[in-house]
Amino acid sequence: MSGQPNPSIYRQEAVDHRNSAQEDGDVLHIAPEWTRWTYWTLLGALLAGGVYCILGTLHEYASGSAIVRFEGKTELTSHNTGLVSSVEVQPGEKVRAGQRLVTFTSAEEVASIERLRHEHELALVRYLRELSDDSARQALSSVRASMELAEAQLETRALRAPHDGIVTDVRVKAGHFLTPGVSVLSIIPEDAAPLLLALFPGSWRPQLLPGMTMRIELDGFRYEYQDVVIEQVGDQIIGPTEARRYLGPELSDALKLEGSIVLVRARLPARTFVRDGRTFTFFDGMPVRAEARVRTESILLTLVPGIKELLPHGT
Secondary structure, eight states: OOSSOOOSSSOHHHHHHHHHOSSOOOOOOOSOTHHHHHHHHHHHHHHHHHHHHHHOEEEEEEEEEEEEEETTOEEEEOOSOEEEEEEOOOTTOEEOTTOEEEEEEOHHHHHHHHHHHHHHHHHHHHHHHOTTOHHHHHHHHHHHHHHHHHHHHHHHTSEEOSSSEEEEEEOOOTTOEEOTTOEEEEEEOTTOOEEEEEEEEGGGGGGOOTTOEEEEEETTSTTOEEEEEEEEEOSSOBOHHHHHHHHOTTTTTTSOOOSOEEEEEEEOSOSEEEETTEEEEOOTTOEEEEEEEEEEEEHHHHHOGGGGGGSGGGO
């Protein structure tokens, strides 16, 4: 090498190598091969996600509690104060109209009938001793009439079936002391259809309409879903106290009720349902969880609500 400085910014060795090269060089590649297909994979996923956001939809559901009820159920209550002397039916038993179900008595009535029976026995003995004694005959007739009247009045205190049906609940037993208005038992017609009474938050009322599909899940039967059609939606929004009154004293504490409530009715398809190959029967008062689809919206509109303003009528 000569001692004179090289005016070029490149080293002399690099210039000599460049001049002696047979072909031009290329850009230095330092990225591994997998980054190329990863890039295209990510790009494809991004495009697919965009298409899904445009075409896909999200559903909004109204959720609430529900109770199984039976159409035509009759709740029998006590009309007077008295003591239950006998219960002559059992839950699940078929009864006919007019059949005696429960007999009530009071201590005064029982004592009066026992006294009249004793007087009747004495009058009968007196009459049998003196068959010709007219006063003994009249006394016997009078006591017998009083005793029969007292027994007839006691018979009217018996609770009888108002119609043919099946006894579903018996809430009393012999020896119970009842006051007027206490629930005694219930009767449902043999062909009674099971209904569903759902209680949704009142805020969902404008979006709940008859004809909507409601999905239910039975408590105790996880993932056992059934779809039913809403038949009726309450016109009024009520509070917990009114909802408990509607449910009745036997079910008023079965559900936790808070805030405003709207009542929704639907009809179950059958009195039974099948789970794991076994057939089960619906019973009055069974708790259920209910959901009704009230709105469906595009995923894109949900993520970017401002787009709604660009659409007709803000939809």
